[in-house]
Amino acid sequence: MTTVTQVLAILFLVLIAAAAIAALSIAHRQRSVSPLGLNRSAAAADLIALEEELNYAEALAEPDSVTAANLARAHRELNLAFVDYNRQSAVSGEALSSGDADAISARLAIVREILADPETPRGNSVASHDTSVIVNTQLAPTVTTGSRVFEVTLWVLGLAPGLIFMWQKQQVRNYFVALEQRIRANAAQIDVYLAQRAQILANCPGYLPEMDLGLNDEGRNEDGRNDEGRNITNGRIDRAYQEILARAQGAAGGNGGVISPELKSALRADRTVQREITAARTLYNDSVNMWNRDIFEWPAKMIVAADAKLTTRPVFVGSRLGTSTDLTRSR
DSSP states (O other), X not given: OHHHHHHHHHHHHHHHHHHHHHHHHHHHHHHOXXXXXXXXXXXXXXXXXXXXXXXXXXXXXXXXXXXXXXXXXXXXXXXXXXHHHHHHHHHTSSOOOHHHHHHXXXXXXXXXXXXXXXXXXXXXXXXXXXXXXXXXXXXXXXXXXXXXXXXXXXXXXXXHXXXXXXXXXXXXXXXXXXXXXXXXXXXXXXHHHHHHHHHHHHTSTTOOTTOOOOOSSXXXXXXXXXXXXXXXXXXXXXXXXXXXXXXXXXHHHTTTTOOOHHXXXXXXXXXXXXXXXXXXXXXXXXXXXXXXXXXXXXXXXXXXXHHTTOOXXXXXXXXXXXXXXXXXXXX
């Protein structure tokens, strides 16, 4: 009997040691910094932000232009960076390897270079022109064997540790449900303002029916969310605004700097809605960035997020249009 007790005690200690090593290893990987200067959650945020900037820029670009071609090349590089990220996350679930981090860093540098100056012809300067890359840009946390060993060990240590962790996971589930509702409310507010802005521009003197304001079902998820298409819609609305503004500037220049009262009123209304969109964007992106960070936070949040198959969400990119002439102040 004594021998059996000793064996069980040794096995118990070995299990505790294995769980401790697994927990320390995962925690270390969570804190580790790759050559990108980013851990997994920060790398995911970087990829998502650039993806949405490209969506916006592509919607704003003229078709068949040098800018559109450069942005298409940038999107292919970004897709390959997503491939590098997903391949590594499927292996460890917690950290980027130095090799994949270097590959992602190189591709993101190309994307940023093109976004900074999309109008310059680049010939064959882009590293990869693979047009067959199709990836799911929604990044998801994964739970490794070490995390499962950690959970089992809590129950082995006693009823109290296991129940406490179970309670923590339930609190995390409630937290994600509440955060989901907040994100949806903030997103709905943005969509309302985008629809208002589209209506203002559609009724604006100088608007042409062939202008695509993007108010359709493109990018909607299975549950009706328009997360992926929101920046595309915003880009198309901004493009229509830019074209209307260019026509208005031309008309004002040929009419002694005078624009019609109707156009002046429409442009003022558009500026007001743009300010509302900016405010709503701040609230939405704060919530989304919190979500994207928290689903990768080990242990409880990452385990709950992985079990619930939660994924990252896109941020909303603000308009980057400017004009040297404020036509609303024209006489």
